[in-house]
Amino acid sequence: MGFVWPWKRQKKVNQVPDEMAAAAHAASLAEGTDAEGPKRRLELRYSGKVQAVGFRFQAQMLAQSVGVTGWVKNLDDGDVLLEVEGTAAQLSAYKKGIEDLSQSRNTWIDARLVSEREVPCVHDTKFRVQY
Numbered sequence: 001m002g003f004v005w006p007w008k009r010q011k012k013v014n015q016v017p018d019e020m021a022a023a024a025h026a027a028s029l030a031e032g033t034d035a036e037g038p039k040r041r042l043e044l045r046y047s048g049k050v051q052a053v054g055f056r057f058q059a060q061m062l063a064q065s066v067g068v069t070g071w072v073k074n075l076d077d078g079d080v081l082l083e084v085e086g087t088a089a090q091l092s093a094y095k096k097g098i099e100d101l102s103q104s105r106n107t108w109i110d111a112r113l114v115s116e117r118e119v120p121c122v123h124d125t126k127f128r129v130q131y
Helices: 019-030 055-066 088-103
Strands: 002-004 008-010 040-049 069-074 080-086 110-119 127-129
Touching: 040 088, 055 069, 055 080, 055 088, 055 127, 080 088, 088 110
Parallel strands: 069 127
Antiparallel strands: 002 008, 040 080, 040 110, 069 080
């Protein structure tokens, strides 16, 4: 791993050129899916380089692109916790978007999903960052 001007992270894997492309790719995965289907809510915990790298902002932008609701927050131990609600296809596209962001050489994000569990739906109206 090295650095290039203007101080972007240079990763060995480059499947997605930038964060906008990651959001667009995830949105295309969710496109054409049944947004009115049965909703599920997942609690996702990511570790790695996920704090002070724009992860929460990118998670929110990605959620808006895919159409999921919920929240994201930093944890004291350095991990990030998310709850996302949507159809199975939307949730799959969202997780793929996070993976794409982590593999992009143009972000500092290096997220690893460490836990995933289903939780009861609360029917949020939007995705928000919790502080």
